[in-house]
Amino acid sequence: MPSGSTMETTMLQYEFMRIALIVGILLAIAVPIIGVTVVLKRLSMIGDALSHASMAGILVGLLLNFNPILGAMLISLIAALSIEFIRKRFERYAELSIAIITSAGLGLAAVLLGFVSNATNFNSFLFGSIVSITTFEFIMVIVVTFMIIGVALILYRSLFFMAFDEEAAKLSGIKTGWINLIFTILTALVVSLASRTVGALIVSSLMVIPVTCSLVVGRSYLQVVLYSALFGVFFMIAGLMLSFYQGVKSGGSIVMVGIVTLVVLMVIKGVMKRIKA
Amino acid sequence: MEKTVIDVRDVSFSYGNNLVLDKVSLQVMKGDFFAITGANGSGKSTLIRLILGLLKTQSGSITVLGEAVASFSQHAQLGYVAQKGLSHSFGFPASVYEVVGLPLKTVFSASKRQARHQKIMAALAQVNMQDFSKRMISELSGGQLQRVLIARELILNPKILFLDEPTNGLDSPMIHELFEILHTLNRKNQMTVLLITHSDEQLRENITHTILIEDHHAVRIDHGDNHVAV
Ligand SMILES: Nc1ncnc2c1ncn2[C@@H]1O[C@H](COP(=O)(O)OP(=O)(O)O)[C@@H](O)[C@H]1O
Ligand SMILES: [Mg+2]
Numbered sequence: 252m253p254s255g256s257t258m259e260t261t262m263l264q265y266e267f268m269r270i271a272l273i274v275g276i277l278l279a280i281a282v283p284i285i286g287v288t289v290v291l292k293r294l295s296m297i298g299d300a301l302s303h304a305s306m307a308g309i310l311v312g313l314l315l316n317f318n319p320i321l322g323a324m325l326i327s328l329i330a331a332l333s334i335e336f337i338r339k340r341f342e343r344y345a346e347l348s349i350a351i352i353t354s355a356g357l358g359l360a361a362v363l364l365g366f367v368s369n370a371t372n373f374n375s376f377l378f379g380s381i382v383s384i385t386t387f388e389f390i391m392v393i394v395v396t397f398m399i400i401g402v403a404l405i406l407y408r409s410l411f412f413m414a415f416d417e418e419a420a421k422l423s424g425i426k427t428g429w430i431n432l433i434f435t436i437l438t439a440l441v442v443s444l445a446s447r448t449v450g451a452l453i454v455s456s457l458m459v460i461p462v463t464c465s466l467v468v469g470r471s472y473l474q475v476v477l478y479s480a481l482f483g484v485f486f487m488i489a490g491l492m493l494s495f496y497q498g499v500k501s502g503g504s505i506v507m508v509g510i511v512t513l514v515v516l517m518v519i520k521g522v523m524k525r526i527k528a
Numbered sequence: 529m530e531k532t533v534i535d536v537r538d539v540s541f542s543y544g545n546n547l548v549l550d551k552v553s554l555q556v557m558k559g560d561f562f563a564i565t566g567a568n569g570s571g572k573s574t575l576i577r578l579i580l581g582l583l584k585t586q587s588g589s590i591t592v593l594g595e596a597v598a599s600f601s602q603h604a605q606l607g608y609v610a611q612k613g614l615s616h617s618f619g620f621p622a623s624v625y626e627v628v629g630l631p632l633k634t635v636f637s638a639s640k641r642q643a644r645h646q647k648i649m650a651a652l653a654q655v656n657m658q659d660f661s662k663r664m665i666s667e668l669s670g671g672q673l674q675r676v677l678i679a680r681e682l683i684l685n686p687k688i689l690f691l692d693e694p695t696n697g698l699d700s701p702m703i704h705e706l707f708e709i710l711h712t713l714n715r716k717n718q719m720t721v722l723l724i725t726h727s728d729e730q731l732r733e734n735i736t737h738t739i740l741i742e743d744h745h746a747v748r749i750d751h752g753d754n755h756v757a758v
């Protein structure tokens with residue numbers, strides 16, 4: 252259909268949309284790559300916990316008068332390290348540790364919100380504002396994304412081995428403590444950046460829905476990683492286009508594209524199983 | 529000439545106030561097919577985890593391949609298939625080929641691709657699973673998955689293979705096949721095998737030494753059925 256290409260040209264005419272698209276695509280690669288390890292370690296809700304912590308961090312920044320995104324990164328980092336600390340010490344309560352940090356982040360945000368006189372900045376953080384990010388945030392997104400892609404490549408085998416069986420990985424000589432630390436830091440950073448851009452309420456979805464779709468179609472670990480990034484990018488572009496042309500919130504439309512895709516994939520897989528059987 | 533590969537001396541261990549092992553000693557020689565048996569909760573897994581360095585000894589000493597466990601460096605020489613293996617791997621999205629290749633460091637190296645492939649297929653052949661390399665591990669039966677996890681440990685050709693209740697959840701033909709494989713590794717490849725097992729019938733044929741953990745102590749079971757305290 253020729254009308255498709257003219258529509259894209261229209262969207263890309265705007266500088267803010269071009270930047271939004273670049274930032275969106277980078278995060279749509281980085282967040283699902285992190286998501287693979289997170290989902291396979293059964294820590295799916297960590298995105299939620301860290302985005303709530305980021306909300307509290309943004310408020311700390313607003314109140315104490317320094318760059319809110321730095322506040323978000325800082326508090327998100329503290330939250331992520333706390334989760335990892337609790338997870339290591341109380342292995343059976345990994346999920347509980349995430350619930351506690353989620354509550355702590357939300358509680359802190361609720362209390363701090365009372366002290367903020369101008370809440371518009373905070374609203375944009377809840378739902379994200381990918382079209383109005385600062386140069387500093389833009390650079391941070393690029394840096395963190397390339398760090399995540401680099402780590403995913405260099406530590407591919409270690410992350411795979413650790414997700415599969417952390418103890419066996421450790422016995423094979425992999426420095427699991429260091430790798431967990433690096434991974435935790437990157438998770439915290441990317442979640443706080445994604446919170447700012449696609450919205451704190453959306454990050455968790457961007458982390459797990461592409462991975463879930465890949466689990467439906469992937470036939471190997473490598474495929475699951477690659478497909479997760481591809482699904483992420485597809486949801487992002489489709490979501491941003493929907494948002495631009497239909498005037499809906501970008502965060503919501505990204506998630507809805509993902510959910511619809513997941514349902515379609517599951518239906519197709521179900522039908523194929525029937526046919527084969 | 530017999531050579532001690534595992535030397536456990538007067539090792540005691542408690543979880544908090546719960547004393548599990550009390551002055552346990554045992555020696556495993558090169559080429560042994562060594563079994564540890566005992567009731568549920570008697571401390572078999574704890575003992576194996578102490579030997580592997582996954583738990584720190586509280587008193588006594590453990591040497592593996594001539595090195596103190598605390599500063600052990602020859603990771604590639606030890607293979608370990610944990611007790612949780614099966615349930616833990618359930619539903620994980622990976623192919624058999626990928627899982628067996630995990631200990632090899634050359635994942636994306638194009639030049640080492642062929643060598644890597646041969647090692648993976650050879651390890652799979654040792655456990656009669658060479659036809660399953662493209663399967664996802666979530667599509668395997670318990671016995672097949674157990675063999676894949678053993679193949680993963682075999683790929684670096686370890687000197688000692690540790691298995692914690694590898695027969696759990698397997699039916700008796702599968703147990704038989706597993707013991708055949710372990711026996712071959714032990715006899716033909718001179719691999720020392722140390723396993724924890726309940727299935728006594730299988731114990732008799734291939735196993736060279738058995739230790740029973742009872743009342744926090746290790747009791748050596750002679751294969752003529754006399755109990756001799758160690
Ligand atoms: N991580 C742990 N923390 C506390 N107690 C434990 C832990 N692991 C095992 N135990 C206890 O130690 C005892 C021995 O456990 P284990 O070595 O797993 O026995 P086995 O393998 O012979 O069934 C049991 O009473 C068990 O409840
Ligand atoms: Mg046990």
